Amino acid sequence: MSEHQYKFNVAMSCGGCSGAVERVLKKLEGVKSFDVNLESQTANITTEPTVSYDTVLATIKKTGKTVNSGEADGKIMSV
Numbered sequence: 001m002s003e004h005q006y007k008f009n010v011a012m013s014c015g016g017c018s019g020a021v022e023r024v025l026k027k028l029e030g031v032k033s034f035d036v037n038l039e040s041q042t043a044n045i046t047t048e049p050t051v052s053y054d055t056v057l058a059t060i061k062k063t064g065k066t067v068n069s070g071e072a073d074g075k076i077m078s079v
Contacts, residue, residue: 003032005073006045006056011066012038020063028059041068053077 012018018038025034025043030051035044045056053072057079060067067079 003049004047004051004053006047006053007071008043008045008057008060008079009041009068009070010036010043010060011068012036012041014038017063017065021060021065024059024063025056028056031056 010021012021015038018036021043022034022036025031025036025045028051030048032046032048034046035042037043043060047056053070057067057070057077070077070079
C-alpha cells in the first residue's frame with residue numbers, strides 16, 4: 001500500500017487559524033508532509049498508509065475549525 005493524499009477545505013480566517021491546523025498536523029503520527037494554505041482555505045496532507053482519512057479529519061476538527069469538504073486519494077469523502 002502506498003501513502004495517502006488527503007485534501008480538506010477548512011474555514012480559516014487568520015494566521016492563527018492556519019497555525020492551529022498546522023500544530024495538530026505536526027503532532028499527528030504518520031504524517032509525512034502537509035501544506036496549510038490560508039488563502040485557498042485548504043490543507044493538503046500526505047500520510048503513511050496506516051493513517052486513515054477519519055483520523056486526519058478528527059485531528060483537524062479538534063482545532064474547532066469547520067471542515068467544509070474532504071478528499072482521500074482523489075475521491076470526495078464525507079465530513
